[in-house]
Amino acid sequence: MEIILLERIEKLGAIGDVVTVKDGYARNFLLPNKKALRSNAANKKVFEANRARIEAENAARRSDAETASKDIDGKQIVLIRQSSNAGHLYGSVAVRDVVEALQAEGITNVTKAMVVLERPIKTLGLFDVKVALHPEVAVTIQVNVARSPEEADLQAQGVDVMAEMFEKDEAGFTEDYDPNAEPGEIATDTEEAPAEEA
Secondary structure: OEEEEOOOEOOOEOOOOEEEOOHHHHHHHHOOOOOEEEOOHHHHHHHHHHHHHHHHHHHHHHHHHHHHHHHHOOOEEEEEOOEOOOOEEEEEEOHHHHHHHHHHOOOOOOOHHHEEOOOOEEEOEEEEEEEEEEOOEEEEEEEEEEOOHHHHHHHHOOOOHHHHHHHHHHHOOOOOOOOOOOOOOOOOOOOOOOOOOO
16 A cells, blocks of 8 residues: 655655555554555645645654653663573563653653564563654663662673672582593592402
8 A cells, every 4th residue: 555654654764755565554553643644646735735734743743852862861770570590580571661660760751652672571681672752763771680679780880690690609519520430430538449450
C-alpha cells in the first residue's frame, strides 16, 4: 500500500515521503496512530495544504524532546533482582521495569513506546538501552542489573561481579596432586614403594 508519511519513521522516510509498505503495517499501525495517510489525489492535496503546519508541529515536538533529552542522556538506573549463582535472573527485566525505574527517579515523560529494548535482559550486568523521545531524538541510558546495591556500586565502577565471585570460591581450595598416580587412583598421604617387577 502506498502512503504519505506525516512524521519521520526510521527505515521508511521523512515527512511527506510517499512510500510503499505492507498493507497490515499501514492498516494496523501507521494509519490508526496518525503517522501516515493513504496516498491518493485527495490526501495529497490535504497534505500539501497542511504541510507547513505539520512540519511546524514536528519541529516543536522535536525541540521539546531535545530539552527533555538533556535530563535523560547518560542516566544510570539500578534494578535489584534475584538471580542464580551463575548470574541468570529469575525472570527478566523488560521495558515496563525500565520505565518504572525512570519514573521513580522523577522522569515522567518517558513511555513504554519510547524505550527500545531488542530483547529482555536476563542476566546481571550493565546494559545500554536506547530511549527514542522523538523520531529524530534518541538518547542512551545505562541499566545496572544487580543482586544488591553494593553489587550495583561495584558494577558501576567496572568490576565484573560474577568473575570475582568465582575467583573467591576457588582461592581457598587446593587439590592433592600426585604426579605418579594412575588415572582414577586416589592420592595418599604417604608414598608407597612401587612393587618390583618379576
